[in-house]
Amino acid sequence: SLSERLESAFKQIKGEGRITELNVAATVKDIRRALVDADVNYKIAKEFTDRIKDKAMGEKVLTAVSPGQLMVKIVKDELVELMGGTESELQSKGNPAVILIAGLQGSGKTTFSGKLANYLKTKKGLSPLLVAADIYRPAAIDQLKVLGGQIGVDVFSEPDNKDAVDIARKAVIQARSLNKNVVIIDTAGRLAIDEAMMTEVANVKSAVNPNEILFVVDSMTGQDAVNTAKAFNDRLNFSGVVLTKLDGDTRGGAALSIKYTVEKPIKFVSSGEKLDTLDVFYPERMAQRILGMGDITTLVEKAQAQFDEEQAKKLEKKIRKNQFDFEDFKQQLEQIKKMGNIKDLLGMIPGVGKAIKDIDISDDAFKGIEAMINSMTPFERSNPDTIDTSRRKRIAKGSGKDIADVNAFMKQFEQMKDMMKMMNKMPMGGKMPGMGG
Ligand code: GDP
Ligand code: MG
Numbered sequence: 537s538l539s540e541r542l543e544s545a546f547k548q549i550k551g552e553g554r555i556t557e558l559n560v561a562a563t564v565k566d567i568r569r570a571l572v573d574a575d576v577n578y579k580i581a582k583e584f585t586d587r588i589k590d591k592a593m594g595e596k597v598l599t600a601v602s603p604g605q606l607m608v609k610i611v612k613d614e615l616v617e618l619m620g621g622t623e624s625e626l627q628s629k630g631n632p633a634v635i636l637i638a639g640l641q642g643s644g645k646t647t648f649s650g651k652l653a654n655y656l657k658t659k660k661g662l663s664p665l666l667v668a669a670d671i672y673r674p675a676a677i678d679q680l681k682v683l684g685g686q687i688g689v690d691v692f693s694e695p696d697n698k699d700a701v702d703i704a705r706k707a708v709i710q711a712r713s714l715n716k717n718v719v720i721i722d723t724a725g726r727l728a729i730d731e732a733m734m735t736e737v738a739n740v741k742s743a744v745n746p747n748e749i750l751f752v753v754d755s756m757t758g759q760d761a762v763n764t765a766k767a768f769n770d771r772l773n774f775s776g777v778v779l780t781k782l783d784g785d786t787r788g789g790a791a792l793s794i795k796y797t798v799e800k801p802i803k804f805v806s807s808g809e810k811l812d813t814l815d816v817f818y819p820e821r822m823a824q825r826i827l828g829m830g831d832i833t834t835l836v837e838k839a840q841a842q843f844d845e846e847q848a849k850k851l852e853k854k855i856r857k858n859q860f861d862f863e864d865f866k867q868q869l870e871q872i873k874k875m876g877n878i879k880d881l882l883g884m885i886p887g888v889g890k891a892i893k894d895i896d897i898s899d900d901a902f903k904g905i906e907a908m909i910n911s912m913t914p915f916e917r918s919n920p921d922t923i924d925t926s927r928r929k930r931i932a933k934g935s936g937k938d939i940a941d942v943n944a945f946m947k948q949f950e951q952m953k954d955m956m957k958m959m960n961k962m963p964m965g966g967k968m969p970g971m972g973g
Contacts, residue, residue, distance in 0.1 A: 560592050560607075567611060574826050575758040575789030580796050588614055612823050619792060619819035624776065624801035627747045628656060632665070632711045633718045634744050638737050638772060639752035640764060641725035644780035646676060648752050648806055649722040650683030651814035656718055657689060665716040667707040668693035669700045669740065670724035680722055687811055690714065700724065700736050701743045708744055721746075729767045738771055749774040750803065753794065756781050761790040762797050769798040776803035779817070783807035788825045791817075855956050862917035865949065866909045869902055907935035908945055920949065 564585045571581040592610050627633065635652070637645045653664040666684050668691060670676035677693045684691035692707040704721050711719045723740060726733045741749060751774040753761045768774060777798070779791055782805050791802055802817040847867065854860050909917065911934030916923050923931070923946065932939045 577793040615823035616819045634746040635748045636746040653689045654687040665711045666691045667721040752778045755786045762793045778804045780806040911935040
């Protein structure tokens with residue numbers, strides 16, 4: 537798998553403290569090839585690996601993980617980012633909400649329509665109406681009716697009506713009178729992009745003004761999936777993508793290429809012919825699939841936590857010897873930032889979350905402090921006592937703060953150190969909650 541390949545590419549540099557340009561160059565080539573093998577478009581794979589290269593350079597390698605494992609994590613994080621970061625919500629509110637399903641023949645539109653109706657009914661408590669707007673194959677209507685029967689969802693069809701736009705319009709009216717709150721329109725597809733098909737779907741779109749237009753694509757079609765997605769998007773400006781047939785041996789690289797090319801979120805993935813095998817799309821899971829990875833991410837995350845712990849121990853020692861300085865202060869700020877924003881952190885304290893719900897707490901407070909520390913020289917940071925008036929003036933200038941801000945900050949810092957000193961003298965050994973990383 538790709539993650540195995542990455543790890544082995546890095547095996548020889550075990551023990552090095554940093555990922556170096558040389559190592560990265562060789563590995564990046566490997567990643568690129570592996571991504572292409574996973575059906576990622578070459579140009580996209582290249583741009584992607586160029587970014588990985590920049591990101592990997594200068595990453596510190598932790599003692600607990602190999603550089604290869606760290607590299608896998610970097611690649612994974614970037615993949616997740618590229619695929620949108622988090623899942624994307626389906627708009628299913630309306631009177632009724634209209635969801636138009638489009639895609640090539642055989643991509644899985646009708647099957648997906650059934651799955652989506654089932655999902656909205658069972659998971660969202662909605663009352664859907666399925667609409668058979670594939671007017672070319674009589675069997676298509678029967679197929680949707682069978683699916684509707686299995687999940688207990690009504691199907692609107694007019695076997696003798698050869699006008700998809702008219703069927704769609706009538707279905708929406710019917711939905712209102714039947715008190716259905718979401719209409720799913722299953723349209724006809726062709727084997728390849730074709731003007732008549734596009735015109736028809738575009739006409740249905742203008743007639744019913746859908747809340748969502750979902751483009752359904754077979755993930756097994758690899759690179760072709762990207763071209764198809766582009767053609768449909770140019771014409772329909774769809775709102776989301778559905779990747780089907782992920783139960784096959786596809787690695788899912790199409791997800792990456794499509795998202796990158798059309799800049800539309802992937803909303804669902806479908807894997808199997810059973811009606812309950814529809815999943816909301818999670819970039820995290822797809823990244824893992826593309827990489828073919830097991831537990832590496834967790835391992836690296838654990839190692840990073842361990843790294844923080846080592847730092848915390850060092851810090852404790854310094855506090856005990858009263859050597860806490862601005863460098864330590866800065867590291868602590870970074871730790872806090874890693875944990876999330878201040879409001880979220882405060883919100884975790886029982887009773888506090890509700891009280892601060894409407895208060896705007898920005899993280900900017902830290903920014904000023906960080907700017908001041910950044911304007912100190914390394915010597916000043918480790919020797920706070922040497923920071924006299926002229927140095928304070930320079931720090932104020934460098935950080936865009938007033939001399940009064942610097943003075944206030946220096947005073948706070950001294951008070952903090954006094955408090956640490958006091959705690960050191962306490963019998964319990966001065967264990968400080970929050971300072972332990
Ligand atoms: P349509 O022409 O776009 O409406 O596609 P259909 O829904 O009729 O599906 C075409 C074929 O693919 C059928 O044989 C489906 O059973 C099958 N199919 C659809 N979705 C999936 C899926 O997620 N996994 C698998 N293995 N087969 C699927
Ligand atoms: Mg169909």
